[in-house]
Amino acid sequence: GDSVTQMEGPVTLSEEAFLTINCTYTATGYPSLFWYVQYPGEGLQLLLKATKADDKGSNKGFEATYRKETTSFHLEKGSVQVSDSAVYFCAHGSGNTGKLIFGQGTTLQVKP
Amino acid sequence: GAVVSQHPSRVICKSGTSVKIECRSLDFQATTMFWYRQFPKQSLMLMATSNEGSKATYEQGVEKDKFLINHASLTLSTLTVTSAHPEDSSFYICSARPPGVHTGELFFGEGSRLTVL
Numbered sequence: 191g192d193s194v195t196q197m198e199g200p201v202t203l204s205e206e207a208f209l210t211i212n213c214t215y216t217a218t219g220y221p222s223l224f225w226y227v228q229y230p231g232e233g234l235q236l237l238l239k240a241t242k243a244d245d246k247g248s249n250k251g252f253e254a255t256y257r258k259e260t261t262s263f264h265l266e267k268g269s270v271q272v273s274d275s276a277v278y279f280c281a282h283g284s285g286n287t288g289k290l291i292f293g294q295g296t297t298l299q300v301k302p
Numbered sequence: 303g304a305v306v307s308q309h310p311s312r313v314i315c316k317s318g319t320s321v322k323i324e325c326r327s328l329d330f331q332a333t334t335m336f337w338y339r340q341f342p343k344q345s346l347m348l349m350a351t352s353n354e355g356s357k358a359t360y361e362q363g364v365e366k367d368k369f370l371i372n373h374a375s376l377t378l379s380t381l382t383v384t385s386a387h388p389e390d391s392s393f394y395i396c397s398a399r400p401p402g403v404h405t406g407e408l409f410f411g412e413g414s415r416l417t418v419l
């Protein structure tokens with residue numbers, strides 16, 4: 191069935207370090223792909239998205255490229271900040287139903 | 303951006319009682335809302351799709367008589383956990399998609415943490 195797999199956390203980095211959070215998916219057809227972020231005490235927010243193969247989503251210095259050949263959507267940021275500390279969820283959208291299939295989430299801790 | 307609000311944010315109840323959680327879209331009309339459940343350090347699991355004016359669609363394995371969903375208006379969906387037990391303790395999150403917004407681009411409420419004693 192459809193699923194999303196993320197690298198296990200927590201990921202602990204020093205400020206200004208390079209970040210990669212891996213995400214792979216299985217799906218029928220060609221879903222849209224998303225990264226959501228959940229800051230402490232808050233609800234999920236859309237971070238970025240890509241709707242077709244080779245699209246690159248970007249926002250707040252984060253980037254992810256839709257790779258159909260490897261069914262991946264890895265999240266990257268060149269220089270993380272303490273304020274980036276949060277839980278990051280990879281997800282894919284299921285057709286026209288609006289349903290999202292989420293990965294298990296990856297906790298990022300950035301230390302000064 | 304669009305705002306989705308949940309209430310209450312935290313609730314503690316005794317085993318056997320029922321608890322209602324509200325999900326409101328504050329600045330848009332939502333014909334469809336989604337209810338998720340999040341276990342500690344785990345992903346969000348879709349429980350059901352709430353459709354305004356009709357019955358909710360439940361995911362496999364979710365007891366519809368246990369988790370009652372009512373979507374009585376275009377801005378309000380409610381989830382009632384009936385005869386709650388400690389294993390129902392969890393973080394419940396709702397989401398909605400404004401009209402015209404891309405499939406899968408959902409706006410989430412802040413979540414409601416239920417603790418059943």
